[in-house]
Amino acid sequence: MRFLPSLFTLLLVLGCWLGRVAPARATHVQGGQLTYLNVGNNQYVVTLYLYRDCSAASTLPASMTLMVRNGCSGTTQGTYPMNPVPNSVMVGTQYCPAQQQAAQCVATAPLPNYQTQQYRTATVTIQPGQWLLSTEICCRPSTANLVGQANFRYEATLNNQIMVNGQAVTIQNSSPQYSPQDVPVPFVPVNQQTTISFNTNDPDNTRLSPDQDSLVYSLTQPLEGCNVPVPYQPYPVFANSGGPCIILPPPATPATYTAQLPVAVGFTTTGSCPLLQGVANQFYFNAAAGQFTFSPVRYLNTPPQDGSNKYVVVGRVDDYRRLPGSNRRYLVGSVRREIFVVITNSTNAVPAPPSAAMVTGQVPVIVNGDSLDITIQPCNYAQILVRFTDPDPLDQLTVAYTGAGTIAGDVLQNGDIGTYSLTGNGTRTPVARFQFQPSPAHSGQVLRIPFQIQDNACPIRGLQTRVLIVRIAATRRDLASIAVVQSGGGTPTSAREATVCVGGSLQLRGSVTRPDSVRGGLQTYNYAWTGAGIVSNANQATITINPVIDTRYRLTVTPASGFQTGVCGDTASILVRVVPQPAQPSISRQGPLLVSSASGGNQWFVNNSEIPGATSQTHQPTQLGSYTVAARTGANAGSGGCSSTPSAAVAVTTLGTRGALAGSSVEVLPNPTPDGHLTVQLTGYRQATTLTLLDALGRTMRTATITAPNVAGTSLPLDLSQLPAGVYALRVSTPGGIDVRRVVRQ
Numbered sequence: 001m002r003f004l005p006s007l008f009t010l011l012l013v014l015g016c017w018l019g020r021v022a023p024a025r026a027t028h029v030q031g032g033q034l035t036y037l038n039v040g041n042n043q044y045v046v047t048l049y050l051y052r053d054c055s056a057a058s059t060l061p062a063s064m065t066l067m068v069r070n071g072c073s074g075t076t077q078g079t080y081p082m083n084p085v086p087n088s089v090m091v092g093t094q095y096c097p098a099q100q101q102a103a104q105c106v107a108t109a110p111l112p113n114y115q116t117q118q119y120r121t122a123t124v125t126i127q128p129g130q131w132l133l134s135t136e137i138c139c140r141p142s143t144a145n146l147v148g149q150a151n152f153r154y155e156a157t158l159n160n161q162i163m164v165n166g167q168a169v170t171i172q173n174s175s176p177q178y179s180p181q182d183v184p185v186p187f188v189p190v191n192q193q194t195t196i197s198f199n200t201n202d203p204d205n206t207r208l209s210p211d212q213d214s215l216v217y218s219l220t221q222p223l224e225g226c227n228v229p230v231p232y233q234p235y236p237v238f239a240n241s242g243g244p245c246i247i248l249p250p251p252a253t254p255a256t257y258t259a260q261l262p263v264a265v266g267f268t269t270t271g272s273c274p275l276l277q278g279v280a281n282q283f284y285f286n287a288a289a290g291q292f293t294f295s296p297v298r299y300l301n302t303p304p305q306d307g308s309n310k311y312v313v314v315g316r317v318d319d320y321r322r323l324p325g326s327n328r329r330y331l332v333g334s335v336r337r338e339i340f341v342v343i344t345n346s347t348n349a350v351p352a353p354p355s356a357a358m359v360t361g362q363v364p365v366i367v368n369g370d371s372l373d374i375t376i377q378p379c380n381y382a383q384i385l386v387r388f389t390d391p392d393p394l395d396q397l398t399v400a401y402t403g404a405g406t407i408a409g410d411v412l413q414n415g416d417i418g419t420y421s422l423t424g425n426g427t428r429t430p431v432a433r434f435q436f437q438p439s440p441a442h443s444g445q446v447l448r449i450p451f452q453i454q455d456n457a458c459p460i461r462g463l464q465t466r467v468l469i470v471r472i473a474a475t476r477r478d479l480a481s482i483a484v485v486q487s488g489g490g491t492p493t494s495a496r497e498a499t500v501c502v503g504g505s506l507q508l509r510g511s512v513t514r515p516d517s518v519r520g521g522l523q524t525y526n527y528a529w530t531g532a533g534i535v536s537n538a539n540q541a542t543i544t545i546n547p548v549i550d551t552r553y554r555l556t557v558t559p560a561s562g563f564q565t566g567v568c569g570d571t572a573s574i575l576v577r578v579v580p581q582p583a584q585p586s587i588s589r590q591g592p593l594l595v596s597s598a599s600g601g602n603q604w605f606v607n608n609s610e611i612p613g614a615t616s617q618t619h620q621p622t623q624l625g626s627y628t629v630a631a632r633t634g635a636n637a638g639s640g641g642c643s644s645t646p647s648a649a650v651a652v653t654t655l656g657t658r659g660a661l662a663g664s665s666v667e668v669l670p671n672p673t674p675d676g677h678l679t680v681q682l683t684g685y686r687q688a689t690t691l692t693l694l695d696a697l698g699r700t701m702r703t704a705t706i707t708a709p710n711v712a713g714t715s716l717p718l719d720l721s722q723l724p725a726g727v728y729a730l731r732v733s734t735p736g737g738i739d740v741r742r743v744v745r746q
Contacts, residue, residue, distance in 0.1 A: 028053035029060070029137055030114065031184055031312070031338035034154040036133065037203065038174045044126050048082055048119040048135060048154060051184050051340065054091070054105035054112060060084075064119045064135050071132055072226035080121045082135065088118035090180070094187050096458035111459070114185040114340075128161035128170040134226065142307030144264065145257040147231040150224035157334045164326050173332045176200035176215055176317045179402040181452055184339060187460050189346040190299040195370045197291035197465035198315035198337045199450045201404035213321050214329055217290040219259045220316040222338055230312075232257040236264060236298070260285065263311045263341060264298035286370050289448065289467040290315065293370040296343045309343040349391040350462035351453040359383040371467045378440045378476040379568030381523070386432040386468065388453055395455040395462070399430045402450045402465070411447055417472075436470065439567050444474040479513045480557045480570035485542065497575045499633070500547065501642035505535070509542040510555040512570055524560040529553060550577045582631035582644040592740055593618045594650060598631035605629065605646065612699075620740075621652045622694040622729035654742075661685065661737040668718075668730060672744035676721030685709040685734060691716065692731045693743070701728065720745045 032049045039045060052060050064082040069075065091105045092114045103111035133156045139149045162169050178200050188194045202213045221229040234256050254261065265283050283294040292313065300308040316336050320329040356365040356372045363382055366373040376382050388397050399422060401407050407420040418436035432451075447470040455462040483492035485507035492509050500506045510527055529538040531553035536544040545553065553576060558569040585598040595618050596602045604614035607625045621627060631644040664684035671678060680691060689709050693702035701723060706714055720728070725745050732739040 028141060029139075029152055030141060030340040032116075032152070032154060033178055033335060033337040034066075034133060034135065034156045035175045035177055035335050036156060036158060036333075037177075038172045039123060040172060042125055042127060042160065042170075042172070043123050044121075044158075045123055046080070046082070046121045046133060046156075047085070049178075049184070050117050050119065050137070052115050052117070053141065054103075054107070054109065054115050060115075060117045061137065064137065066121055066133060066135050068124075068126055069132050069134070070130060077127065077129075077131065078124070080124050082119035082121050085118040085120045088116075090116045092183070092185060094183065094461055094463065096456055096461055099459040116180075116184065126158060126160065128168070130161070131158045132156075132226070133158060136225070140224075140230070140312075141310070143310045143312050144308050145233050145262050145311045146222065147233055150230050152338070153223040153225055153228075154338075155223065155226075155336055157331075159330070159332050162323060162330045162332065164323050164330070167325075169323055171321070171323070171332060173319070173321070174203040175333050175335045176202050176319055177404065178335075178337055179404070179450065181400055181402040182450075182465070183452075183463060184337075185342065186339070186463060187342050187344050187346070188296055189348065189350065189460075189462070190296050190343055192350050193293060193295045193369075194350055194463070195291055195293040195465050196313070196339060196341070197289070197402070197450055197452075197467065198317075198339060199290035199402070199448060199465075199467060200317050200335070202319065203404070204321075213319055213332070215290070216318040216320065217287045218316045218318070219262070219285055219292070220314050220336065221259045222312050222314050232262075235261070259314065262313045263294050263296055263343075265294050265296060284369065286368075286467075288469060289371045289450075290317065291370055291450075291465055291467060299343050299345050301345075311341045311343070313339045313341055315339065344460060346460045348395075348455070348457040348460060348462050351395075351397055351455055351464045352389045352391055353464070354386050354388045354451075354453070354466055356384055356386045356468075359385055370465075371469055373469045373471070375471040375473060376436050376438065377473050378438050378443045379570070380476070380479075381435070381437045384434045384436070386434070388430045388432075390428070390455050390462070392455070392457060392462075395457050396427055397425075397430055398454050398456070399425055399432065400452045400454075402452050403448070407449060411449055413442070417442055417447070434468075437568075438472045440476060442472050443476065445472045446470070447472070478570045478572060480555055480572040481511055481513065482553070482555055482572050482574045483509045483511070484574075485509055495574060497577070499577045499579050499642055500545075501581045502548075502578055503546075504642065505544055505546045506576065507542060507544050508553060508574065510557060510572065511541065512557045525557050526560045528556045528558075545576065547576055547578050550575065552576075579633050579642045581642055582633050584645040585629055585631050585647045587627065587629055587647050587650045589650075590618070592738055593620055594627055594629075594652075596629045596631070596647070598629070598644075601632040603630050603632055603643070620731065620738075622731075623696040623727060624652055624654070626651055661734055661739065664737075664739070666730075666732050666739050666741055668741050668743055671741075672746045673720065674746045676719060676723065676745055678718050678720065678743070680716045680718055680730070680732075682706070682709055682714045682716070682732070684711060685714065686711050687734050687736065690733045691718075692733065693718070693720075694729045694731060695723075696727060 030051045030053060032051050034048050036044050036046045046066055048064055050060055066080045066082050068077040095103050099111060103109055103113040105113055105115045134153060136151050136153045138151050140152060156175055160171055160173055182197055186196055202215060204213050224230050235254060261283050263283055285292045302308050314336060316334060318331055319333040321332045322329050356367060358365055363374055363376055365384060388399055390397055404410055412418045412420055417438040418434060421433045422430060424430040449468040451466050453464045481494050483494045484498045485492045512525055527539055527541050529543050531551050533545050533547035533551060534543055535546050552573055554573045556569050556571050559565050585596045588595045599617060602615055602617055604611045604619045605628045626649040628646040628649050630646045633642050667681040669679055689706045691704045692700055695701050723745055728743045730741045730743050
């Protein structure tokens with residue numbers, strides 16, 4: 001919390017800041033907006049919000065007049081009185097409680113302030129057409145960015161008859177509505193980054209709407225008459241008020257202020273500039289969130305009557321709607337809001353940008369300079385924590401939702417989209433908790449949840465706005481999956497296709513990979529299988545099937561508890577092919593090789609244990625034992641396929657020479673080897689020779705090649721010291737034959 005040196009300084013900074021005293025004709029009106037609400041059958045109620053300077057002796061007018069006209073010079077439908085709305089007067093609350101009493105809305109109050117007043121028509125009929133709604137009042141106060149003290153003109157458009165494919169379509173439409181909690185006359189400290197919102201909500205976007213209106217935000221120029229914009233002042237070259245930094249506009253800077261650059265902000269600096277360190281020296285408009293972020297670097301210690309520290313920023317919201325019979329969106333209306341920004345030299349630090357983290361779920365939170373942005377899948381669960389802090393160590397924060405209705409009831413649709421809670425409000429660190437799991441009915445919607453963050457510093461409270469943008473994906477991912485349970489145990493293998501023998505059975509297991517909901521405990525699910533040949537309970541996660549023909553099995557998984565019970569169903573399917581059992585193969589010998597009679601799909605076994613990777617038609621035994629082979633068909637995706645009856649066993653009693661090269665010999669010394677070091681002696685070998693050491697499972701442990709052996713004899717050392725004790729096979733291969741020796745590592 002920061003305090004200005006004295007009340008005198010505060011009065012010097014802010015006194016008479018809201019308007020110029022000189023012209024007697026001035027009303028000290030500072031901004032506002034014109035909106036309308038449809039009540040059915042071409043009936044409308046139009047509301048005007050006016051903001052005025054409390055320090056002025058004059059008050060707001062007793063009534064206003066609304067004009068409804070087809071453009072600036074077209075047909076006038078009528079003029080309608082707008083009378084003050086009872087109990088609609090509000091006074092600004094940007095002072096801390098200790099100072100707010102001194103800022104009552106009277107001309108003699110020690111502290112200046114502003115006042116808002118609503119005016120409203122009775123119910124009026126606006127016939128189908130293209131209409132411009134407007135009202136005007138004299139006159140503007142002096143400001144830094146506008147020329148003169150022209151009239152205020154408030155406008156809104158209503159297009160309640162649209163040509164669609166050559167046919168006139170009459171619609172009922174309400175304009176976007178501004179939040180009354182958004183401060184219309186914000187106090188903004190110099191040399192600090194601040195975000196101001198003119199976000200709106202659309203009353204036509206209800207949970208029952210078949211299609212949602214789209215709102216497009218932009219910045220525009222203030223008006224003094226129909227199609228008559230107020231001209232802008234020249235953009236200044238100025239010195240920073242906080243020290244020796246010289247603020248120099250770049251060559252691309254416009255000659256005058258513009259709608260897109262309506263405030264004096266810095267671009268480049270020369271010299272030392274401690275006050276601008278870490279400050280984003282630009283004016284940035286976020287069209288998606290309907291707000292602007294800027295760091296003013298110009299404050300003049302001049303009499304406030306000249307308006308040198310006051311700026312007008314105008315935001316426009318266009319309302320688009322997709323109509324039946326067309327894929328395009330049509331402009332159905334627009335509104336404008338004039339915001340009166342006042343730059344102060346307060347040293348109170350504004351609240352820090354909130355931080356956000358995904359607690360549960362797999363979707364990251366994108367933290368922008370003025371908003372938080374996430375995209376979530378329909379039916380998927382995600383929990384997000386948003387934390388609010390302030391740079392000043394003693395300040396406490398108040399967080400307020402500034403949208404329509406409530407977050408839980410209106411934005412999150414009473415649980416159809418999720419839940420919301422706010423804890424620690426009014427403390428140093430408030431925390432907002434969102435739990436999202438939207439139903440499919442909300443696919444494609446974009447939710448904007450605006451917040452106002454205010455500290456309790458004196459005399460002027462720091463203010464920031466932020467928007468949480470929640471994008472619900474247009475399509476959702478099915479997160480159910482099906483796995484085949486192996487008959488011999490082990491981890492089930494996910495698959496889209498499997499095979500089973502005629503008359504055989506198979507187990508399928510369903511699951512869902514969506515993150516569990518913590519709302520009331522872990523998420524539980526109901527399972528429903530369809531398909532012929534289900535011989536177990538079709539409402540269990542795991543089923544047993546016995547199909548007689550090729551069959552596709554479909555699984556639907558729906559939540560049984562937590563969010564969206566019975567609504568968010570995930571689906572998956574698997575095709576199970578029924579294949580005939582292969583004929584029983586037989587084994588023959590070809591030298592050292594065992595040969596299966598089956599041309600494909602073989603699996604070799606030794607002593608009834610499957611030999612990994614031994615799936616070719618021939619097999620070279622590497623250990624003594626009883627060998628069999630089985631033929632398989634349809635093996636895929638971990639299903640194991642359909643297997644034949646194993647062949648008759650063939651006993652392998654020796655691994656000696658089988659088809660060795662004529663006139664050659666192989667000696668292995670010492671064998672057995674106690675330390676793993678041995679020598680292989682080759683005699684009679686003339687061509688390149690490959691030595692391969694295999695373990696009992698047929699896996700290659702060592703390999704070496706002698707490219708040009710000596711026919712009289714070649715010795716090759718072999719190191720088995722790093723291998724475990726056991727029986728190994730040494731295979732000696734040349735183009736002319738194969739020799740095998742049994743090697744024992746003790």
